[in-house]
Structure formats: structure tokens, C-alpha cells
Amino acid sequence: MENENQGKPKSSKAAFLILLSAILLLVAFPFFRPPLFFLSLLISIFLFISLTESWNLLGGYTGYISLGHVVFFSIGAYTTAVCMNCFGHSPFLTAILGGAVAGGVAAIVGFPVLRLKGAYFSISSLLLAVIAQLIFLNWEFVGGSVGLWYKLMPVGIEANRVIFYEVMLGLALIITFAVRYVEKSKFGAGLITIREDEEVAKTIGINTAMLKLKAFILGSFFAGVVGGVYGYYLSFIHPDITFNVNTSLLILLMAFFGGCTTWMGPLLGAVVLSLANQLIVTFIGAEISRVLYGLILILVIIFMPNGMIEYLKAGKRVRKVQQGWKHA
Amino acid sequence: MLEGVGVVRKFGGLTAVKEFDFHVEEGQIVGLIGPNGSGKSTLFNVITGFYPADSGRITFAGEDITGFKTHEIALRGIGRTFQLVRPLLGMTVLENIATAVLYGRDHVRNMNHARMRAIELLKFLRLDPKSNLPASSLVAAERKRLEIARALAIRPRLILLDETFSGLSEAEVQDAIKLIFRIRDELGITVFLIEHVMKAVMGTCEKIIVIHYGVKLAEGKPEEVSRNPKVIEAYLGKKHASR
Amino acid sequence: MRERDSDRPMDIHYLLESVISGVLLGGIYALLSVGFGLTWGTMQVLNISHAVFAVLGAYLAYWSFVKGGIDPLLSIPAVAFLLFIIGGAAYRLVIRPVTKARDVLMGSMVATFGLTIVVENIMSGFWHPDPRLLKPSYTGTSLFIGEIVISKGPLIGFALAFVAIALLYLFLHRTFTGKAVQATWQNPMGAVLVGINRDRVSLITFALSIASAGVAGVGMGLIYSFYPSVQNDWTLYVFLLTIVGGVGSIIGTALTGLLIGLIIGVSAAFLPFIWVNILLFLLLLIILLFKPEGIFGV
Numbered sequence: 001m002e003n004e005n006q007g008k009p010k011s012s013k014a015a016f017l018i019l020l021s022a023i024l025l026l027v028a029f030p031f032f033r034p035p036l037f038f039l040s041l042l043i044s045i046f047l048f049i050s051l052t053e054s055w056n057l058l059g060g061y062t063g064y065i066s067l068g069h070v071v072f073f074s075i076g077a078y079t080t081a082v083c084m085n086c087f088g089h090s091p092f093l094t095a096i097l098g099g100a101v102a103g104g105v106a107a108i109v110g111f112p113v114l115r116l117k118g119a120y121f122s123i124s125s126l127l128l129a130v131i132a133q134l135i136f137l138n139w140e141f142v143g144g145s146v147g148l149w150y151k152l153m154p155v156g157i158e159a160n161r162v163i164f165y166e167v168m169l170g171l172a173l174i175i176t177f178a179v180r181y182v183e184k185s186k187f188g189a190g191l192i193t194i195r196e197d198e199e200v201a202k203t204i205g206i207n208t209a210m211l212k213l214k215a216f217i218l219g220s221f222f223a224g225v226v227g228g229v230y231g232y233y234l235s236f237i238h239p240d241i242t243f244n245v246n247t248s249l250l251i252l253l254m255a256f257f258g259g260c261t262t263w264m265g266p267l268l269g270a271v272v273l274s275l276a277n278q279l280i281v282t283f284i285g286a287e288i289s290r291v292l293y294g295l296i297l298i299l300v301i302i303f304m305p306n307g308m309i310e311y312l313k314a315g316k317r318v319r320k321v322q323q324g325w326k327h328a
Numbered sequence: 329m330l331e332g333v334g335v336v337r338k339f340g341g342l343t344a345v346k347e348f349d350f351h352v353e354e355g356q357i358v359g360l361i362g363p364n365g366s367g368k369s370t371l372f373n374v375i376t377g378f379y380p381a382d383s384g385r386i387t388f389a390g391e392d393i394t395g396f397k398t399h400e401i402a403l404r405g406i407g408r409t410f411q412l413v414r415p416l417l418g419m420t421v422l423e424n425i426a427t428a429v430l431y432g433r434d435h436v437r438n439m440n441h442a443r444m445r446a447i448e449l450l451k452f453l454r455l456d457p458k459s460n461l462p463a464s465s466l467v468a469a470e471r472k473r474l475e476i477a478r479a480l481a482i483r484p485r486l487i488l489l490d491e492t493f494s495g496l497s498e499a500e501v502q503d504a505i506k507l508i509f510r511i512r513d514e515l516g517i518t519v520f521l522i523e524h525v526m527k528a529v530m531g532t533c534e535k536i537i538v539i540h541y542g543v544k545l546a547e548g549k550p551e552e553v554s555r556n557p558k559v560i561e562a563y564l565g566k567k568h569a570s571r
Numbered sequence: 572m573r574e575r576d577s578d579r580p581m582d583i584h585y586l587l588e589s590v591i592s593g594v595l596l597g598g599i600y601a602l603l604s605v606g607f608g609l610t611w612g613t614m615q616v617l618n619i620s621h622a623v624f625a626v627l628g629a630y631l632a633y634w635s636f637v638k639g640g641i642d643p644l645l646s647i648p649a650v651a652f653l654l655f656i657i658g659g660a661a662y663r664l665v666i667r668p669v670t671k672a673r674d675v676l677m678g679s680m681v682a683t684f685g686l687t688i689v690v691e692n693i694m695s696g697f698w699h700p701d702p703r704l705l706k707p708s709y710t711g712t713s714l715f716i717g718e719i720v721i722s723k724g725p726l727i728g729f730a731l732a733f734v735a736i737a738l739l740y741l742f743l744h745r746t747f748t749g750k751a752v753q754a755t756w757q758n759p760m761g762a763v764l765v766g767i768n769r770d771r772v773s774l775i776t777f778a779l780s781i782a783s784a785g786v787a788g789v790g791m792g793l794i795y796s797f798y799p800s801v802q803n804d805w806t807l808y809v810f811l812l813t814i815v816g817g818v819g820s821i822i823g824t825a826l827t828g829l830l831i832g833l834i835i836g837v838s839a840a841f842l843p844f845i846w847v848n849i850l851l852f853l854l855l856l857i858i859l860l861f862k863p864e865g866i867f868g869v
Contacts, residue, residue: 065677112860119617119676120863123810127856130807134849186437189427196416202398203376203408204428205482245803249619249684256681261418290692297685298665305672 026169030162039161045274046168047230051247052254052266053172053179054222058215059252060260061188063195064114066216067248068125069223071132072102074242076224077231078136081148084232091150092167095228102224103217110216114209126245133243147238150231164233171229175222180263182218191215192261257300259307268308329354329518330375330406330486335384337367337374337542344370346542348384352486357512357519359533359550361526363562367542368522369411372488376408377401389485403433407484409475411491411522415463422446422459424474425481432482446481453477453507469500473507480511486518487511493525505531530554538562584718590836595725597832599794601825602732603787603805604812605739606780612818613756613776616666616679620687621784622805623694628654628785629792630694633703643705643789644731650789651782658781661686662774670773687802694799702796710793728790735786739779740821752776815855831855 030039055069076098080091091098113124137145153160182188190211193201201208231237250273258269276296280289304311330352337345344367352358360368373379375386377398386394393401416424425446429436436442450456453473458466466474472492479487489508493501505528511517523529529536529550536553538545540562546553553559607621628650632643665682672678710724743749754762755772763769791797791805808831816827831851838847 063674065680116859116863119611119615120814120859122617122676122680123814124856124859126807126810127852127859131849131852131856134845134852138845138849184439186430186439186442189423189430189439192419193416193427196418197414199378199398200410200414200416200478203402204478205399205402205431205433206427207397207399249680252677253681253684256677260677287692287696291689291696294685294688294690294692297688298682301672301678301682301685302665302668305669305678306674 023173027166030165036158036161039165041274041278043161043165043168043233045271046165046172047226048251048254048270048274049172049267050168050175050226051223052251052258052270053176053263054219054226055251056255056260056263056266057179057182057191057219057222058212060255060262060265061183061191061195062212062215064212064216065122065252066125067122067245067252068129068132069219069251070243070245070247071129072106072220072223073227073230073247074132074136074237074239075102075105076227077234077237077242078142078148079224080228081150081231081237082142084150085148091228091232095225098228099221099223099225102227103221106217106220107213110213110220114212114216126248129243129245129248133239136239136243143238145239147236147241150235150237152235164229167229168226168233171226175226176263176267178222179266183263187211187214253297256307257297257304259309259311261307262309265307265309272308330386330388330520332371332375332386333384335371335374335386336382337370337379338382344542345374348539348542348544350537350544352518352520354485354518355512355516356534357508357521357532359529359536360520360522360539361524361529361536362539362545366539368539369490370542371539372408372490372522375401375488376406402482402484405433405483405485406488407479407482407486407517408488409472409479409490409492411494413468413471413475415466415471415474417462417464419463420460421450421455421463421466421474424463425449425477428478428481432484434483449477449481452480452510469496472496472504476507476511480515480517484517486520489519489521491522491524493523493528496525501525501528504528508532586837586840587719588721589840590833591719591721592725593832593834593836593839594829595721595729595832596794596835597828597830598729598732598825599725599787599790599828600808600812600831601816601828602735602783602790604809604816604828605736605821605824606783606787607809608813608816608818608821608824609752609780609783610777611813613752614666614670614679614773615675616670616777617676617683618666618777618780619680619683619806620661620690621683621780622809623687623690623799623802624654624657624781625784625788625791625805626797626799626802627657627690627694628788629705629797630698630703630788631785632789632792633705636705636707642707643793644707644727647731647786647789650785654785655778655782658778659774661781662777666777667770667773691799691802698799700798700800702798703792704796705789705792707793724794728794731790732787735783736821736825739783742779743821748772748775811852811855815858 029042051069051073055066059065076095079098079101080094083089083094083097084091109128113121113128116124136142142148153163155163190201190206193204193206194208194211198208227242231242234241254269254273255266256269257273258267259265277289277293280292284292332348332350335345335348336343348371360371362368370379374381377396377400380395384394385392388404388406391404393404396404416427419427422443426439426442429442429445429449436445447456447459450459453476455470455473455477458470463471463474476489476492493504496504508519508521509532512519521533533550535548536550537547538553538556538559545562546556546559603622603625607618610616610618631650631653632646635641635646635649636643665686666679669675669678669682710722710727712723714721714723714726743753751762751767751772752775754765754767755769759769762772795801812824812827812831816824834851834854835847838850842850
């Protein structure tokens with residue numbers, strides 16, 4: 001809940017303007033004819049922003065750490081692929097359906113699994129992801145171990161990339177703002193209370209089972225929509241790609257790195273870690289880059305154990321106290 | 329208002345609460361006392377749905393709430409505090425209370441409305457100067473008041489207070505006694521409390537129920553109970569009872 | 572396990588072989604998993620890197636065999652010792668700082684994920700991701716009991732696992748340090764109050780768990796071919812066994828290993844291999860939903 005905004009109209013207006021300009025810049029970016037590589041990089045960043053923010057609804061706010069978020073991403077992708085191949089509908093239209101299917105699966109699966117706590121929940125979610133991957137690998141209708149192709153868009157490579165850029169940017173913005181809205185709403189307050197002390201939450205009338213399920217379904221819905229679109233972007237999907245456990249861990253990482261208690265954390269984490277990874281790969285080389293990436297992760301956890309946002313906030317508080325001493 | 333008939337709760341081989349009957353009238357302040365480990369907190373946990381009763385029935389305001397889930401019981405109008413206070417440390421004092429207002433029996437939707445009601449409540453408990461501070465910055469006695477405020481925030485009809493007076497100074501005990509009466513008289517909330525601090529029990533309760541090894545040992549007005557030989561024996565041993 | 576020739580009628584020997592083979596493998600998986608449960612139980616640390624150290628152990632045994640001619644079984648004490656040291660270092664550098672975070676579960680997942688990436692890619696970089704196999708002469712042959720054929724590799728692996736788990740069990744229950752570990756596990760606050768140095772106990776526990784992973788890796792390497800990224804698959808089994816067996820119990824994990832081996836063995840005799848895994852995971856997920864503490868858990 002926000003108390004900090006009261007009494008500070010000037011700086012929040014400035015922040016709003018900066019944000020607006022940043023968004024407009026991003027939207028206009030492709031029209032400055034940058035190298036396609038940058039568009040691809042940004043698309044991947046938008047993807048991770050979407051995935052990490054949607055994951056955070058459950059993972060960050062309630063503390064139920066799911067390692068199966070990719071499942072819903074994949075369900076969305078496979079739904080749009082099948083719709084395109086069987087009915088010829090464009091994934092841009094059927095992505096919502098992909099999200100709905102993902103949300104539906106989340107509702108069924110979440111009901112029993114959310115009764116588990118802590119690591120038990122996490123590992124169960126991982127198990128579900130593995131089972132789902134195995135099922136899809138053996139399901140002929142969706143291509144099994146061969147994979148599934150989307151029909152390409154009848155436009156050139158550049159236009160193709162620009163279109164996906166704008167769509168993914170749009171999704172990232174919508175999802176981030178949706179998550180922010182939830183955080184500041186009654187729903188968000190309930191979720192955060194669950195993380196703080198689930199039993200106390202129950203004693204003040206919070207139907208914790210229902211709230212957790214809602215967060216899980218909503219987050220999965222978003223992941224499904226994003227998957228529906230991104231699959232189209234990849235134009236070829238395969239269970240080993242879409243159900244990859246490492247992606248789940250990466251999402252966890254980015255949320256944690258940025259700080260999972262607030263909507264800004266996943267955003268920051270996705271951006272910083274994606275850029276860091278890209279920089280390392282470009283300037284240092286692929287093999288060592290992975291080792292370096294792992295080392296950075298470890299260092300970050302040690303020095304910023306509660307994420308970057310908390311680290312920065314703590315720094316601000318320390319500076320304020322120091323300033324206080326100076327003026328005393 | 330709150331009634332339990334034949335409530336039984338076992339933990340493996342141990343029967344913590346045995347065929348327990350109790351009755352709390354609306355508007356009363358009733359105390360539950362007994363030596364350590366006699367089953368008091370267990371009873372509260374059964375009433376609020378943390379543990380299911382192995383047998384027996386619990387009714388509240390005429391409705392059978394046996395087997396209800398904790399949040400359902402809260403929404404029926406039973407608030408509770410915990411013996412070891414559980415403040416929501418990552419949130420501010422205000423947020424602690426406002427969340428309870430949101431999800432309590434008033435079903436508030438508007439965040440600002442919830443905050444305003446929360447401030448009123450904090451004023452009632454003299455915690456409003458600290459509303460924007462993190463709950464972790466409160467000292468022990470303040471945390472107890474926060475715990476009570478949070479239970480009150482759901483606008484309950486009955487409040488279960490679990491050892492509120494433990495660790496309070498003489499002056500704080502007097503304040504707390506006044507608070508309990510204010511809760512009953514100004515807010516119209518029935519009070520059912522577990523206590524060890526006899527001064528508090530004698531000073532507030534119109535009826536006392538004594539529990540010992542999960543069984544009801546005695547029940548009645550404070551003066552009667554305090555002179556009951558069985559009660560004295562339970563607390564102090566046979567030698568004192570015969571006096 | 573032999574792939575089933577579906578035209579042949581099912582004979583009892585084939586079923587028995589499949590079951591025995593499965594159970595033997597279950598034993599090795601059990602050894603792989605006990606260490607993981609140990610760190611989870613005592614420190615609430617979810618050590619995702621557990622399996623990658625098993626792979627490291629397999630590689631160490633491999634190089635000492637191929638380059639130095641040392642039999643893998645003989646190199647086990649050295650592997651255990653080396654990995655004990657590495658585990659200790661990992662504890663000091665990576666794990667201990669994490670245990671101070673607000674959310675130890677998440678922090679340890681992230682930190683050990685980082686560790687996994689580092690170790691896996693170092694191995695990939697130095698030793699290339701080609702599959703390797705530990706092939707001392709004796710693993711190639713088989714044991715014949717009547718008409719039943721049991722390959723020696725899994726048999727040795729099982730024997731190794733049995734000995735190692737027994738040693739671990741004895742350590743925990745018969746030695747002073749081991750009991751300190753158990754005390755910390757059962758009641759961290761109480762353990763500190765009786766003077767147990769929690770940091771020291773955590774260090775030993777973690778180092779021991781990594782060492783056991785290394786030994787398990789040698790065992791696995793005798794049976795399965797390994798490469799750096801096989802740790803993904805091994806990690807899954809580790810999670811599974813620990814959760815279903817119950818985090819609180821070595822015996823539980825060991826028995827679960829045998830149980831899983833049994834399930835694999837039986838289903839492999841009747842189902843195509845792909846479905847064996849699905850069945851296994853589904854079964855275990857269902858167990859988890861009904862008894863989250865695990866079959867033998869406390």
C-alpha cells in the first residue's frame with residue numbers, strides 16, 4: 001500500500017513524465033532503423049519482464065515460489081500454434097485463448113498443489129513442469145518430439161520484427177501495470193499478508209486458499225498470453241524449448257535480483273540481468289560468459305540478499321540517517 | 329453467544345481437551361484459567377478453526393460453526409489474538425490494521441476508507457502516532473495493542489484474548505483492564521479471555537471457567553472459583569486446598 | 572535394462588531382471604539424494620547444485636582411471652575427501668551468507684543455481700560435453716543366478732550405495748558430531764542453547780552432503796554415461812526421492828529409492844520407457860498431495 005505518495009506532488013509528477021517519455025521512446029525506437037539485433041534483444045527483455053512480473057503475483061507477493069511458470073507459457077504457445085494450424089487464426093487473436101487455457105489448467109492444478117507449503121510447493125511445481133514436458137513430448141497431436149511450426153507472417157523480416165517488438169512491448173507494459181494495480185489494491189494487500197503470516201491472514205477473514213488460487217490463475221493467464229504471441233515469434237516450438245526448467249529458474253532469479261516484494265523488482269531484475277547477460281556474451285565470449293553469469297549471481301545474492309530494490313532503499317535510508325547526523 | 333458442547337481435541341495419544349462444555353453469554357467478559365498445559369490455547373485454536381474438534385459441537389450466535397475454516401469463523405464475528413504476538417512485521421502499523429479492516433466483516437473495498445477506519449481504531453488503542461512506522465519498530469506492549477487492534481478491526485462480535493496481560497507492568501495491567509472494559513462497553517464486543525495474571529482475571533471477569541488437563545474443573549463467579557478447593561488444589565497442591 | 576522385445580511373451584525371468592535392475596538403481600539414486608535431504612533438513616537450504624557435484628565426482632574418478640589407471644572404486648576415498656573440501660569451501664563462500672537472508676529458501680535456490688551454472692560450465696569448458704562412462708573391466712560382465720542375468724555395474728553401484736548410506740547413518744547416530752547434526756536438525760534453537768556451534772555443524776553437514784554426492788556420482792558413472800548437463804536429470808530424481816521419502820529421514824530416502832527402483836523396474840517391463848517416467852512422476856506427485864511430509868517423513 002502506498003503512503004509515500006502523499007504530500008509529494010512535484011516529484012511524482014516528474015516521475016510520471018519521465019516514465020511516459022521512456023515509454024514513448026521505446027514505442028518509437030524501431031522507426032529509427034536500429035540494427036535488428038537490438039530489436040531482438042529488447043523483445044527478449046520484454047518477454048522476461050512479462051514472465052517475471054506475472055510470476056511475481058504469486059511468487060513475490062504470497063511467497064509461494066513456483067518453478068513451473070513456463071508450463072503456462074508453453075500452454076499458451078501450443079494453443080495458438082494449434083489454432084493456427086487447424087483453423088488458420090492468427091496468434092495475435094488467439095493469444096487470449098491461450099491465456100484462458102493456461103488459466104484453466106492453473107485453476108485445476110493449483111487447487112491441490114497450493115495446499116503445500118514452502119519447498120514442498122516449489123518442488124511439486126517443478127514436478128508438474130516435468131510431467132507436462134514429458135506429456136507434450138509424447139503427444140503426437142501437438143507434434144511430440146518433432147515440434148510444431150507456425151505459418152510465417154506474409155511480411156518481410158524487418159516488418160516482422162517490428163510488429164513483434166510493439167506487441168511484446170505492449171504486453172510487457174500491460175502486464176506490469178496490471179501487477180502494479182494488484183499490488184496497490186485490496187487483492188494485493190491480502191496476498192502480501194499471506195506472505196507475512198498465513199495463519200494470521202486467516203484470522204482476519206482472508207480466504208487464503210482462494211486468494212492464492214486467484215493470483216496463480218491470473219499470473220498463469222498472463223504467461224499464457226505471452227506464450228501465445230512469443231511462440232509465433234519463434235515460429236517453431238518444441239517441448240525442450242518451451243518447457244525448459246532453466247527458464248523457470250531464470251524467472252525466479254530475475255524477480256529475486258530485482259526484489260520480489262514490489263512491482264519494480266521484477267522489471268528491474270529482468271532488464272538488468274538480460275542486459276548483463278548480453279554484455280557478457282558479446283564482450284567476453286559464450287563459454288566463459290556462462291561461468292561469469294553464475295558468479296555474478298552468487299555475488300549478488302551475497303551482497304544484496306533481499307534484492308536490488310531493497311538494497312537501494314536501504315542505501316537511501318542510510319544516507320538519510322548520515323545526513324541527519326551532519327545537520328545535528 | 330458462544331457455546332461449546334462436549335468438545336474433544338486429541339493430539340496422537342494425548343487428549344488436550346476432554347468433553348469440554350462452555351458457555352459465553354453476549355456482553356459478558358468471561359475468563360478461562362488453568363495451569364500451564366491445561367488445554368486453554370488448544371481450546372481457542374479449536375474454536376477458531378485451527379484444529380478441528382475430534383468430537384463435540386461449537387455454536388456461535390445460534391449457528392453451528394463446528395468444522396468451519398478459520399477465515400469463515402472470523403467472518404462470522406470471532407476475532408482473536410495470539411499468546412505470542414504475531415505482528416505483520418514487513419508492513420506498517422497502519423497497514424496491519426487496514427488489511428484487517430478490508431477483509432473483515434465490513435467487506436470494505438476502498439483502500440482510503442480502510443485506512444481511515446484503521447486510524448480510528450489506532451486512536452482507540454493510542455497507537456496512531458506510530459501509524460506509518462514499520463510494525464517491527466513497536467515495543468512489546470505496543471505490539472500487544474496492535475494485536476488487539478487487528479482483531480478489533482474485523483468488527484467482531486466476540487473477541488478471544490490469549491494471555492494479553494503476560495509481561496505487562498503494574499501500570500500497563502491497569503491500562504489493559506480499562507481497555508477490556510472499553511472494548512465491551514464502547515464497542516459492544518463480548519470478551520472471552522485466557523489469563524494467568526490473576527489480578528486481571530479478578531478485575532475484569534464476571535464469570536470464570538477453570539480448565540485442568542483438558543477437563544472443566546469449575547465454573548462460576550470469580551469469588552466462588554477462587555475459594556473452590558479443587559481449583560486451589562490444581563494450582564497449589566493438596567496441602568493448600570485443605571486450608 | 573534390456574529393451575523389451577514386444578513379440579516375446581512376458582516371462583517371469585524378464586520381469587525379475589527388470590525389477591532387480593530397478594531396485595539396484597534405486598539404491599544408487601538413494602545415495603545421490605540423502606545428502607540433499609541433509610542440507611535441507613538442517614539448514615533449510617535447497618541445494619540445487621547437489622547433483623552437479625555428483626557429476627564432478629564422476630569426472631574425477633574418470634580422469635584418475637583413464638589417465639592414472641586407478642580403479643574407480645579405489646579412487647572413491649580421494650573423491651570423497653576432495654569433494655568434502657570443495658563442499659566446505661562452497662559453504663563458506665556461498666551458502667553461509669545466504670542463510671542470513673530474509674527468505675532463505677529463495678535465496679538458497681538462487682545462489683545454488685548460480686553455483687550450478689558455474690560448476691557445470693567449468694566442467695563443460697575443460698572437459699567437453701561428450702558423454703563419458705566409467706568402464707573398469709568388471710562392469711562389462713554379468714552375474715548369472717539360474718536363468719536371471721544381472722549386470723555387474725548396477726550391482727557394484729548398489730553395494731557402494733549400501734555401504735555409503737550405512738556409513739552416513741552410523742555417523743549421524745553413533746558419533747558425537749553426527750548427533751550434533753541431528754540435534755540442529757530437530758531443534759535449531761535448542762541445539763544452540765546446549766552449546767552446539769551451529770556454524771560448525773552446518774559446515775560439516777554441507778561438506779558431508781557434497782562428499783556423498785561425489786561418491787554417488789562415481790556409482791552413477793559406473794552405470795550411466797554422464798556429461799555436465801546430465802545434472803539436470805539427476806537433480807530431478809534427487810528432488811523426488813527426498814520429498815517423497817521425507818526430508819527428515821535417511822532410511823526414508825533410502826527406502827524410497829528402493830521403492831522408486833521397484834516402480835521403474837516393474838513398469839519398464841510393461842511400458843515403453845517414456846511412459847515409465849510420466850507414471851513415476853505422476854505417482855509421486857499424488858503421494859505428495861496426500862502426504863506432503865513424504866511416505867516416511869516426520
